[in-house]
Amino acid sequence: MADLITYREAVAEGLSREMRRDPAVVCLGEDIGAAGGVFKTTVGLLAEFGPDRVRDTPISEQAIVGMAMGAAMTGIRPVAEIMFSDFLACCWDYLANEIPKMRYMTGGQVTVPLVIRTANGGGLGFGAQHSQATENWAAAVPGLKVVAPATPADVVGLLAAAVRSDDPVVFFEHKGLFASRGEAPPAGHVVPLGQAATVRSGADITVVALASTVPLALAAADELAGSGVQAEVIDLRCLIPLDMATVLASVRRTSRLLIVEENPYQGGWGGTVASIVADEGFEFLDAPVRRVAAACVPLPFADALEDEVIPTVAKVVAAMRSLLDY
Amino acid sequence: MADLITYREAVAEGLSREMRRDPAVVCLGEDIGAAGGVFKTTVGLLAEFGPDRVRDTPISEQAIVGMAMGAAMTGIRPVAEIMFSDFLACCWDYLANEIPKMRYMTGGQVTVPLVIRTANGGGLGFGAQHSQATENWAAAVPGLKVVAPATPADVVGLLAAAVRSDDPVVFFEHKGLFASRGEAPPAGHVVPLGQAATVRSGADITVVALASTVPLALAAADELAGSGVQAEVIDLRCLIPLDMATVLASVRRTSRLLIVEENPYQGGWGGTVASIVADEGFEFLDAPVRRVAAACVPLPFADALEDEVIPTVAKVVAAMRSLLDY
Amino acid sequence: MTASMDAAELLRCYEQMAIIRGTEKAAHDLFLAGLVKGTTHLAAGHEAVAVGASSALRPDDYVFATYRGHHHAMARGATPAECLAELMSKATGVCKAKGGSMHLTKASAGMLGSYAIVGAHLPLAAGAAWSARLRGTDQVAVAFFGDGATNIGAFHEALNLASVWSLPVLFICENNLYMEYTPIGSVTAVEHPAADRAAGYRLPSEVIDGNDVVIVADAVGRAADRARAGDGPTVLEAQTYRHFGHSRTDPAAYRPAEEVAQWLARDPLDVAAGRLTELGVAEDEITVAAERAAKTVADAVTEARAADAADPAQAFTDVWADGGHQWRT
């Protein structure tokens, strides 16, 4: 079998492949240079590409993302790192009001080809301000593309597509997956934005997942396979563009839908998916549409408490059973 | 009948009632003092309560909301104005990471009794950066209460409840409603947070609306009444706490649900409401759950284009018909 | 070091300022006639800042402006007709009527946008300057902003980083003494909100007369030369005044009459006319230029009025680079 790499290594691999391919690709962010990133996701980039293309910044999230936007408007393809996705709040004006609207407001005069990479999600005991899954924030803003890979190969392939995209992309790397291993992708590996992956086929129930919840969904599916249940697991990969065609086609076959997301139930991305299925897929459904989401509380520090709040295999199994028994 | 006041006047009325009642209530924001607010929603406050309790600030959204938080933690009840709700993005860290989490992170040691008022929504030709309906941003953050009144009386009653709440409240005043008139509420009028209002009763279909979409839903209901349809219109009033009991009870009777929201479909609050009904109300439904939401594009300047993007009576009528004909 | 402008260039600047003044006057009239919707922020009184700067800059330099940006758009080459068409929601608007008055943009002329979130574009200008450095050009980027923008976080972050990276960017404050309705002096710790902050970023600064197009052109020219030479950013604080209220709904009653009168007496058009006379330009040459400007504006109004209304279908284009708006399958 092919050699394995970690999700963490895949980020640096994906970045260096694109930087080799296109000299217009540059990286900026806090501690990404000599330190190789606080999550070690930019290791080796400074050595290979030098300080002009791999720049350490001050703690100035607005300047990081704002400068990336100005550079993207003028011929550069910046990849900006925001260390933790919670800190997107510190430069939210750029993600909500500037970057996604510039092309539209100018009647198409300007494009903003940039990528904002950020470490997302919980499960590590980092507490309320360093553990949020915030992909739903970006998915609520028309004009942003939103990517959240679940495997090392997808990290490389989706990062390639994101960097090559002429549209702005917010790229969520899950902290809980950094240490996970998977097959190293071949050279030139590109995964188009907006194509979900059916990572497990089954006829009994459709489970839609993203990033950290993909392994949870697969583990739950395996557990239920013991009792003869064949679950289909879909990794959305991207929230925008959202591949509802794959989801609706699956629900048409299975008649049952469970959505597993790390966002809080209130305002989580699963609500948008559920509402589309409850409308366009209404006739396919033989059971309620259910969501396993994070509880609607801030994320607690103690891991015993955090487990109560975020999705777990046990919660997914229980929800699948409830729908199958319906 | 009682005398009428405008929604705009109701804001100043509601604020002054609370400031008279409780000396700990103070206001801060840009141009709220001598100018009476750019939407004239704070007219008269400076004259009655003086510059210590009605303070003009620099253009420093982070300082405005951050200082309000620090004051709220130490015995004051600040009401901070963020001029346009689009600008919440400029102080989003405070709404997403600081204000809603402080009480929880400290194990209940601290409360943050503040109100953030902001002018929300489109339909006035203000363009992409001054027209957004952003109540869904706040509704995605556990720890914030989210209020969006539709009538002058509710402005006064909900503002009273918001100011008296020991929890942080984001209060969305709709720009398109400022000029609208309604009955002046009696002295001491308080509308508890989290109680939806059934503003029109009917057995054929449930239409859930908020703020600017309430008059749209009522107009659409009246139009269909001509063809003998009795629509029930529910004004949610608050997104958090979310009164699903009222919505589910109504859908149980009508078996049909249309949600009308000004948020973009992607990530709009209607997704959360729809997903709850598609789960807990699944057995009540005789038709798909449908949402009339804003199109997933930035808001254009020209009003002919803006009408294409935001909900209109015609769009609501068409959606209601499609569900009734189902 | 750019030489002070000659009579011909000054006359061109005078005419350009007259065109901007006339176009905004026309926009105001069209608004009263119900043909301009939404809101407008007139730059009348600020013309010398935009025209002087553009006179000193190169066509390939980048300019970033605020919602009060009509003067910058036209000074960089947006035509009065396409600007008026934008305000009138016409298909021929410079932004296809999707941006409106607050977002005038003429990318082909290096005018990279008008931004309506105070201060947000300062990092963008720094980024464009960084881009020029990365691409090995000697372009400079300029951010024009108001006095009120100096108290928002993005200002601080942009100036620090631009200084540390020694970027070819100019930060030009149009200090007109007021934010919307509140005097900048009442909410700012220092007298010169932009210039007095420069030292905190180890940047050079100048406070200049923003109503004198020659002084503006000279200061911008010096700063641009420094930037191109690799000597980094400069902060310029141009003192000026708006002739009207903050936006169309504002009568500006909060401004003392003497203050208004004193500033109207220093109208940038009169200042430029005075300089032209000093340079020996004949009175009628100036009149002819003014008449040409009036004609240009009149033609623009006719053209904009005659243009087709924006097509509602345009609401669904230009979200993505492929021209479309599809967010799901």
Place this chain on the structure above:
Amino acid sequence: MTASMDAAELLRCYEQMAIIRGTEKAAHDLFLAGLVKGTTHLAAGHEAVAVGASSALRPDDYVFATYRGHHHAMARGATPAECLAELMSKATGVCKAKGGSMHLTKASAGMLGSYAIVGAHLPLAAGAAWSARLRGTDQVAVAFFGDGATNIGAFHEALNLASVWSLPVLFICENNLYMEYTPIGSVTAVEHPAADRAAGYRLPSEVIDGNDVVIVADAVGRAADRARAGDGPTVLEAQTYRHFGHSRTDPAAYRPAEEVAQWLARDPLDVAAGRLTELGVAEDEITVAAERAAKTVADAVTEARAADAADPAQAFTDVWADGGHQWRT
């Protein structure tokens, strides 16, 4: 003007610093033993800033700290046991194990939180100072922050507004030369990231030795007196150094050995001990204090270890003021 501290107070400060040092050492050992989860940011080396400031402040003053806040929490009165219990996810944690190392808070002692978003708490401290003014007290509020926080927008907005409103707030920068792994000097336009910015807000500033508890106490005392007298905010930049890496995962290999050695030689505990000796305090008195501190820490470890684990049900309390978490009916 606060008088410089006497021998008794200095000895108390020495013991307090020793307790903080010992408690953090214990936290580190407990982490290696797998009993502390998540991340921790040790303040070892910074103790004099917290203890000196607390010595000069009043019990009713307010303190706001960062994720590197163990020293401030304990200096203000959080017990070593409740801090260790927090880190160990025990029910007796000072924040019920819901905050963790980065969010230690002891509201009853005026220690109003540890904030993990760089710079976010500076406006909060200004707000608490505004609140004191509104309530007619003469309390002061203090924000402690790192050198890296001086380049983020919230710093700028807070200092300007605090100056304009002349609020009783102290902005105290703990300049330890580094952000996470990057030297502050490489990303900041001025030499003293906090002090050199003060003039831009018309604020007085002082650069002080942050490893000398007496110097810190005197400077904070002067600034607090000014604030109480209505003379507004002060910016203090305390030069100090962290003895360990940024957080538990950081070996701090990026710091030159000589630099580390030089700073370890100026350990705030040694500096205080030296001063005690100068003041004629006998060697064994100092030893006794150190032993008392060690005992306090040992007892705290025993107590924290013995405490019950946090109840998972606590995940669903304290969202709202009513104690619950209900967001819908």
